[in-house]
Amino acid sequence: MRRIWLTLCLFLAAGGIAVGAQGASAKTTLSLVAYSTPKDAYAKIIPAFQGSAAGKDVSFNQSYGASGDQARAVAAGLSADVVALSLAPDVSTLVKKGVVPSSWTRNRYHGMVTDSVVVFVVRDGNPKKIHTWADLTRSGVQVITPNPFTSGGARWNVMAAYGAERAQGKTDKQAIDYLKKLFKNVPVLPKSAREATQVFASGKGDVLLTYENEAIYANKKGVHTEYVLPKQTILIENPVALTKSGLKHPEAKAFLKFLWSAKAQKLFGDTGYRPVVKSVARSAKYRFKQPKTLFKINSKALGLRGWKSVQFRFFNHDSGVMVKVIGR
Amino acid sequence: MTARYALRFGALGYLAFLLLVPVGLVFYRTFEHGLHPAWAAVTNPQAQHALWLTLLIAAIAVPANTVFGVVLAIALVRHRFPGRGLVNAVVDLPLALSPVVVGLALYLLYGTGGWLGGLSQHGIKILFALPGMTLATIFVSLPFVVREVVPVLREIGTDQEQAAETLGAAPFTTFRRITLPAIRWAVGYGVVLTTARAIGEFGAVSVVSGRIEGKTETLPLYVQSQFEGFNTTGAFAASVVLALIALATVLCMRMFRPKEAR
């Protein structure tokens, strides 16, 4: 009896191992390491690039995950020719480690390949009537945002909230008090923007703070929601850069150039991103609604002095503002 | 009599609530839209590669841990040497250690700036490639063969081995003819446990994999990435594959477990 079982076990194991591997054979293979949300966009852009003359015979290795985590993996040796991350400081980390040359911002678009804004995703019909930043701190409203110490998207959310308060004439202290009140309403801190969407889709929470493109994506995936563009919000700019190994491949350079072509920008637009190339952004199809006040991470009038200072002041592990805000 | 029924239904109810309902749900969710979408979800190239990679890693880790597990067990039972107690403890460590810690340790060792981080500059890629993922898997599944073989070796003693030696048998012959037949069921049980652990490993592998689709994504990592990408059918279909492997493993375990515990 045992013998029969043993044979069966071996058979099962052998049968499993016999499942074949898939092998693609192209001349050049580029590695794209990206944050989690543009996955669907690249799923269309890469075939489009491969259909162009420059992209013929180029195949891609793709890796998607939380922005900071991806930067950390590349710094530790994950091979990457092109990095597409959520926010500039994650690229700066790679510059510091000598993986990306410091000249990555020296192009027409300062290294930024897509734009977006922070929006409120609410349940169908907006049952809790959420329209303004003040509505988020009402009691009984549950706000879902990822953890700002691991997620790039969450940092944009925090800075949007802070900047929006300042834009409404509040002082720095009042804006930080607002953050404290806001995070009192946060019941869950998922690790990435995508995980946060997943949590919201599963039925948890009343509002999801996220990228506009993620809101559009969720709707496409059948999560019945609508989104509210707050009157004041931050302009999100997502960087893309070639690593030193990517610079050695003419195909990688061609791919980067392709990302700023009208074709790729339209594909980004189709997946909910705001195109950065003016000619595409102006066309009726990709003209997104503009908020009353749109500020940037370096809007000095609002006390925002660019990512470097914001990172240190808000997101430092030991003494950042957010350590106190989350640590109730 | 009532106490006995109460105990029986209490225990079975607890098991149903904790085990059967969840596992049943995986199957229900996978096939609720019919067989076709589920089949499509596990036969796309990315899923197939993930399955292939999972089995490949297991196919390296299990034999390695089997061979070295037997050698380790022999060294632990048949020899006295300084530090034996320490080795004994270290062998068990992977059982008790968080897989994330295992991943981090490998990451710190082979990552840029680690002791062996220089290897990648010489073209030897360990982290974010097959070797790193295999090392992580070997680490977490190391104790099982050793732990199964040690008590049996202790039980069978050395008389037969010594007799064979007296009759002039070479050590390896003694091992092959005397020791190995005696421990083969224990080895078999250890192999099944090792396989189960190797196929399901998530925490340690997720730290060192880099999640390159179709390259370094194992089936458990694929489940997570599909779930996050709102491809619930894909995630559950892959889960069913893993659950079926788990069920097969459980059946194999029953075969190898010592009689009295069956």
Next chain:
Amino acid sequence: MAASSALAVSRPGAVLGRAGGGLARGIALGYLSLIVLVPLAALIWSSRAQGLGTFWDEVAKAEAASALKLTLVAALLVAAFNAVTGTAIAWVLVRDSFRGKGIVNAVIDLPFALPTIVAGLVLLQLYGPQSPFGVNLAFQRTGLVLALLFVTLPFVVRAVQPVLLELDREMEEAAESLGARRLAVFRRIVFPNLLPAILSGVALAFARAVGEFGAVVLISGNVPFKTEVSSVYISGQIESDNPAGAAAVSVVLLLISLGVLLLIGVFRHWRTRHDR
């Protein structure tokens, strides 16, 4: 396996002891070092690379300390719960008989064989916001405990079962015939015999619960100070590029694991002494 168990007494320095001894030992130790010791040494080294002061700062950080506390409390709770349910299940499997017992006995191992991420996913579906039963335990400590109960199920059952099987029932019967109540029989006769096995099962369950990652990462919601356990905290620190913090907490977990193993060793020793 039972076939060749007639010979007992082990003696060191047997055949393989002399001829292949040095070689076997060398290979074994080399393998162990390569796979386990060197990576762990690198971990410990990194945790104290910036001095012992930083090590303590990282461990004592409010978020890390709270995660560690939650981990230990949850693991203790789960281990204690398992002591009762595990013993009960083992009892039912050994002393009771009913149809389908073989199947029940087999599925006990399922949590061990099922990949943890699948377990997490399934529990989230079942007891999360979309629960078909309308019980929402996800993103709360209850959900965390539930996930840990799932993955630790086999340990106590499998530790107690063989001991219970071997237990001589004559004593129990004698006690009962002398008029002792069944509960008293269990408490006075059965329980003391099972105790070492229960404890080593509990210790294993505790160790597993302390380190569990895959099953809890989805269902816990990762809220610092509320549902974030150490393994999730460590992975968060790795992801936000603070390897020193991750390594420091990891070393604490490593020490806990070693401590638990030591305890198990003591229980094992106790059990063998008990047998005599």
